[in-house]
Amino acid sequence: MLSKKAKYALKALEYIAKHNDDAPILISEISEQQNIPKKFLETILLELKKDGILQSRKGKNGGYLLHKKPKDINIGHIIRLIDGPIALVPCVSYKFYHPCSECENEATCGLRYAMQQLREATSKILDRFSLAEIVRKEKELKKSRKK
């Protein structure tokens, strides 16, 4: 499962992406609109900024803006950034590779093979979905629901 932190990050990004046209967006606005504890959200947005996804302005008329295009922000990246590895075992993770302490031979581990297949399929999906697509899909779903 995603941590709340990761879910908050995704929700906040989605919100910013939706309102990205004009002025910077306030932490407090996102906090209220998305029901995210403000102080917690602050640390999350900072992390996203440090990663280069967001940019910020201090002082009056300040707030957060996207620093990348929505189509260049994918959810796999966000999840890895906040929650760490997506793979179920460290020995099949690209970004967080680490041998399993208990295993004697990684190359011949049957379980690892299965986990590798899973990782492959998972990454393919998560690295394909961008913020832009999430926003677009949401609009589409809302439209088709009205009819």
Added chain:
Amino acid sequence: MLSKKAKYALKALEYIAKHNDDAPILISEISEQQNIPKKFLETILLELKKDGILQSRKGKNGGYLLHKKPKDINIGHIIRLIDGPIALVPCVSYKFYHPCSECENEATCGLRYAMQQLREATSKILDRFSLAEIVRKEKELKKSRKK
């Protein structure tokens, strides 16, 4: 990531499946061979027994045996049993469905849509891999490595 508990469960089952021909297998044997803390392993095997995957005999010549055929034990089931949901958000889980507290409309949530796609792909793989296949794959990998 899988918890250690789930990994231990999978390792232990694999070990039992490999040696399932004859006599029951001792907790202490699995513990030593697979480097799993014995007391911790006890609780894990009990859980697997209560779920109907293993059976046990007490007293001398006792130990654990499979209660289902290796081909009928799939790793998705084990992981769900020990670690809970495989889906990244509760609102797309079959077995552990629960609405996301923060979300206002599940039906039009773009993020949920992505998570649904992911869940679909993940389950397909995890519910396809059985213990039998894990064991078979391991043998195959060992063989091809010798050459």
Added chain:
DNA sequence: CGAATAGTCTATTAAATACATAGACTAAAT
């Protein structure tokens, strides 16, 4: 300039979960 605004940084805390162990108890074999 200086007051107000809004993000940034450091530290701490509460609660939950993961991991593990201790010890008494029960059932079966010889």
Added chain:
DNA sequence: ATTTAGTCTATGTATTTAATAGACTATTCG
């Protein structure tokens, strides 16, 4: 009856997750 081996109840410890407090810094605007 004794030994063996799983079962049950309880407890402990460490780590992670979620959240909060408060001082600090940069920017805008009158």
